[in-house]
Amino acid sequence: MNLEFNIEGGNFSRAGHASSEVKKMLKQLGIDARCIKSIVIALYEGEVNVVAHAYEGRILVKMEPHKITTEIMDKGPGIADIELAMQEGYSTASKAVREMGFGAGMGLANMKKNTDELTIESTVGEGTTVKMVNYF
Amino acid sequence: MKVSELIEKLNLQVISGEKGLDREISGAYVSDLLSDVMGNARENQIWITLQVHQNVMAIASLKDLAAVILVKGLQPHKSTIQHSNEEQIPLLSTTDSTFELSGKLYALLNDSQ
Numbered sequence A: 001m002n003l004e005f006n007i008e009g010g011n012f013s014r015a016g017h018a019s020s021e022v023k024k025m026l027k028q029l030g031i032d033a034r035c036i037k038s039i040v041i042a043l044y045e046g047e048v049n050v051v052a053h054a055y056e057g058r059i060l061v062k063m064e065p066h067k068i069t070t071e072i073m074d075k076g077p078g079i080a081d082i083e084l085a086m087q088e089g090y091s092t093a094s095k096a097v098r099e100m101g102f103g104a105g106m107g108l109a110n111m112k113k114n115t116d117e118l119t120i121e122s123t124v125g126e127g128t129t130v131k132m133v134n135y136f
Numbered sequence B: 001m002k003v004s005e006l007i008e009k010l011n012l013q014v015i016s017g018e019k020g021l022d023r024e025i026s027g028a029y030v031s032d033l034l035s036d037v038m039g040n041a042r043e044n045q046i047w048i049t050l051q052v053h054q055n056v057m058a059i060a061s062l063k064d065l066a067a068v069i070l071v072k073g074l075q076p077h078k079s080t081i082q083h084s085n086e087e088q089i090p091l092l093s094t095t096d097s098t099f100e101l102s103g104k105l106y107a108l109l110n111d112s113q
């Protein structure tokens, strides 16, 4: 079973909407509660990154027995140095975004901690694809 | 302890989300960094913060938090109130600072155990 959602870059009022839909679906499907919690954390961070740092994006959720794959693909500035971006505390978020409590530079670290596999591919000037796998 | 009992004991103001006042509290988390709350808060905890925008309620809902308390008499945005009602998660307010409120809440939750 597959799910697909769109993410609007820059629109903070919609941030978390897709994550909330995915959470509802996973609950309905009776997926393990701990697994849902982890996926929700990772997915929310991925969703917010598109809102905060990119122009538009798409989420694909693929469900298989004992495995959930979430892909977040965006059109945006891309990430020049992924290793640097992964460091906790590193953020290029604007002052306004930081004042809202976003931009703590903990998003990618949260994604890493809450997934079994995390792969990030990015092309500067084009966009970023984040692939996350959770086994349960 | 239920959210409704906490409101009485700490003299909190209920702004919205009255339908969630029966929620049971497991503890509390204090932070104004959204990723920190997302990563570390646990189900049924109370979240104490000075952030007043609607993303607070989105996170409270995603994390299944019991309620949100805004400190220092800060007023939420209209969209925050709306979201709190939709999600049925109480949005509460106090004139206390984060330090004062956390101290009181810590003592209260410890005593009730």
Ligand SMILES: Nc1ncnc2c1ncn2[C@@H]1O[C@H](COP(=O)(O)OP(=O)(O)O)[C@@H](O)[C@H]1O
Pocket: A045, A049, A050, A052, A053, A054, A074, A076, A077, A078, A079, A085, A086, A090, A091, A092, A093, A102, A103, A104, A105, A106, A107, A108, A109, A128
């Ligand atoms: N989808 C993305 N597109 C472009 N840059 C990104 C994206 N995701 C993350 N980044 C970059 O990586 C940094 C760290 O991301 P993250 O750990 O989520 O922290 P934060 O979002 O709080 O800044 C961001 O500040 C940004 O520079």
Ligand SMILES: [Mg+2]
Pocket: A045, A048, A049, A103, A105, A106, A107, A108
């Ligand atoms: Mg982020």
